[in-house]
Amino acid sequence: MSSPTTAPPSRSTGVVWALVITSVAGFMASLDNLVVTTALPSIRKSLGGALSDLEWTVNAYTLTFAVLLMFGAALGDRFGRRRLFLVGLTIFTGASAAAAMSSGIGALIAARAVQGVGGAIMMPLTLTLLTAAVPAAKRGMAFGIWGAVNGLAVACGPLIGGSLTQHISWHWIFWLNVPIGLLLLPLARLRLNESKAPNRRLDVLGTALISLGLFGIVFALVSADSHGWTSGRVLGGLLGGAVLAAAFVRHGFTAAHPMLPMRMFANRGFAAINVGSMLMYVGMFGSIFLLSQFLQTVLGYDPTQAGLRMLPWTGMPMLISPFTGLLAGRIGTRQVVAIGLALQAVGLGWFATIASPDVSYTTQLPALIISGVGMSLFFAPATTLLMGSVRPAEQGIASGTNNAMREVGGALGVAVLGTIFSAHGGYTSGSAFVDGLTPALWVGAAILVAGTAAVLSYPRRALQSDDAGEKDAAPADLQPTH
Incomplete structure (x- = not known):
C-alpha cells in the first residue's frame, strides 16, 4: 500500500494522532471482551437460544481473538503494520454491523467470531504502531495513556453494555463500533506511518501449530463451566492443545526463522512479564466476572447501577495510569508493576473478608479503591517492561505473544474461579452466592x-529500546516508510 501524497505530519502531531488512533482502536477491541455479559438476558429474549448459545456470544469472540493474536502480529511484521491494522479494523467494523443486524442467535455467534478475527489482527499492531511513532523518551507517558484506555475498556465492558441495553437496545452494543471504525479508517490511512520488521518471513508451520494449539486450550477453557473439567470436550481440547503448543515450542527452538524464537523466553525479563501478565488477567477477569454478578444477583442493583458502583475499581486507570510513568521514573518500573499486582491481591482479599448478602456499599468501597489503584499501576508499566x-525487531511478535497470554489468562480466570464458585456455592440464595464467591x-x-512474584523476578537490567542514540528517534526497524 503506497503512502498518501500529503506531506507527513510533524513528529509531535504524529505522536498525538498515533496515540489517539491506537488507543481508540484498542478500546474497541478490548471492550468487546465483556461488553455482552450484561446484555445476555435481553439477547435471549430477542433472539432465543439456550443458555449454552448465550455463553457462546461471549466465548466466540474470546476464542478467535486469543487464537489469532500472534498470527495478526506476524502478518503485520511481514506485510506492513499499518496495512494489516487497516485490514483488521475493516473486518472488526463490518462484523460489528453484522452482529447488530443479526436475526438469530447463530448469526450473532458467527458475527462475534469474525469480530474476534478483526480484533486479533488489529490489537497487537496498536502497540507496535504506537511504539514506532513515539520517541523513546516519551513512551512512558504514551504507554500510560494507551494502557489506561485499554484497561478501562476491559473493566467497564459490563457497565457500557448494561447501560446501552437498558436505555436503548442490545443492538447498540455493536452499532457503537461502526461509526468509530469508519472514522478511524481514513485517519489511520493518513496519519499513521508504515513499518515492518526487517527480513521477517511468515512462519506457516509455526502459525498453524500455535493457532490450533491455542484453539484447543481456549475452547476447552470456555467449555469447562458448562461441560465440566472432566468431560471429553474439555480434556480433549486441553490435551490436544497442549500437544500442539509443545510442538510449537520445539519448532521455536529448531526452525531457522520461527514465528516466536524460543530464545526470547530465555530472556528472564520477557518470560517474567508474560507470566505476570497472564496471572494478572486470571485474577482480574475471573473476579470482575463474579463481582459484577454479586452486585446484581445478591445486592439487587440493575446493570447500570452495578457498573457505576464498580467505577472506583474499573474507572481508576483513567485517572492514575497516565502518571505511572512519573512514578516509575522515581522508584523503578518493575517495582510499580509489582506494587500494582500486590494491591489488587489486597483488594480481592479485603472483598473476600467483608462479602455478605447485605454488605453496604461504603464497606465495599475501600476494597474497590485499592483494587482500582493496583490495576492502574499495572497496565502502562507492564507494557514498558x-x-x-526485547529487540526492536521483535516488538511486534512480543506484543502478539503478550496479548495472547493475557486473553488465555482471562479465559482461564473465568473458568477456574467460576468452577471454584460452583463447587462451594450457587445462585439459589444470597448466602449461597457468597459461599461460592468468598473462596x-x-x-x-x-x-x-x-x-507479583513473577514480576519481581524481572532483572534489574534488561534490554531497553531507549539506549543512547535512540532517545529522539524510533528504532531502525520502526522508522517510517514513505
Whole structure:
C-alpha cells in the first residue's frame, strides 16, 4: 500500500494522532471482551437460544481473538503494520454491523467470531504502531495513556453494555463500533506511518501449530463451566492443545526463522512479564466476572447501577495510569508493576473478608479503591517492561505473544474461579452466592500474589529500546516508510 501524497505530519502531531488512533482502536477491541455479559438476558429474549448459545456470544469472540493474536502480529511484521491494522479494523467494523443486524442467535455467534478475527489482527499492531511513532523518551507517558484506555475498556465492558441495553437496545452494543471504525479508517490511512520488521518471513508451520494449539486450550477453557473439567470436550481440547503448543515450542527452538524464537523466553525479563501478565488477567477477569454478578444477583442493583458502583475499581486507570510513568521514573518500573499486582491481591482479599448478602456499599468501597489503584499501576508499566525486554525487531511478535497470554489468562480466570464458585456455592440464595464467591476471591488473590512474584523476578537490567542514540528517534526497524 503506497503512502498518501500529503506531506507527513510533524513528529509531535504524529505522536498525538498515533496515540489517539491506537488507543481508540484498542478500546474497541478490548471492550468487546465483556461488553455482552450484561446484555445476555435481553439477547435471549430477542433472539432465543439456550443458555449454552448465550455463553457462546461471549466465548466466540474470546476464542478467535486469543487464537489469532500472534498470527495478526506476524502478518503485520511481514506485510506492513499499518496495512494489516487497516485490514483488521475493516473486518472488526463490518462484523460489528453484522452482529447488530443479526436475526438469530447463530448469526450473532458467527458475527462475534469474525469480530474476534478483526480484533486479533488489529490489537497487537496498536502497540507496535504506537511504539514506532513515539520517541523513546516519551513512551512512558504514551504507554500510560494507551494502557489506561485499554484497561478501562476491559473493566467497564459490563457497565457500557448494561447501560446501552437498558436505555436503548442490545443492538447498540455493536452499532457503537461502526461509526468509530469508519472514522478511524481514513485517519489511520493518513496519519499513521508504515513499518515492518526487517527480513521477517511468515512462519506457516509455526502459525498453524500455535493457532490450533491455542484453539484447543481456549475452547476447552470456555467449555469447562458448562461441560465440566472432566468431560471429553474439555480434556480433549486441553490435551490436544497442549500437544500442539509443545510442538510449537520445539519448532521455536529448531526452525531457522520461527514465528516466536524460543530464545526470547530465555530472556528472564520477557518470560517474567508474560507470566505476570497472564496471572494478572486470571485474577482480574475471573473476579470482575463474579463481582459484577454479586452486585446484581445478591445486592439487587440493575446493570447500570452495578457498573457505576464498580467505577472506583474499573474507572481508576483513567485517572492514575497516565502518571505511572512519573512514578516509575522515581522508584523503578518493575517495582510499580509489582506494587500494582500486590494491591489488587489486597483488594480481592479485603472483598473476600467483608462479602455478605447485605454488605453496604461504603464497606465495599475501600476494597474497590485499592483494587482500582493496583490495576492502574499495572497496565502502562507492564507494557514498558515488555517492550524494553526485547529487540526492536521483535516488538511486534512480543506484543502478539503478550496479548495472547493475557486473553488465555482471562479465559482461564473465568473458568477456574467460576468452577471454584460452583463447587462451594450457587445462585439459589444470597448466602449461597457468597459461599461460592468468598473462596473464589481468595484464589484470585493468591494468583495475583504469584503474579507479583513473577514480576519481581524481572532483572534489574534488561534490554531497553531507549539506549543512547535512540532517545529522539524510533528504532531502525520502526522508522517510517514513505
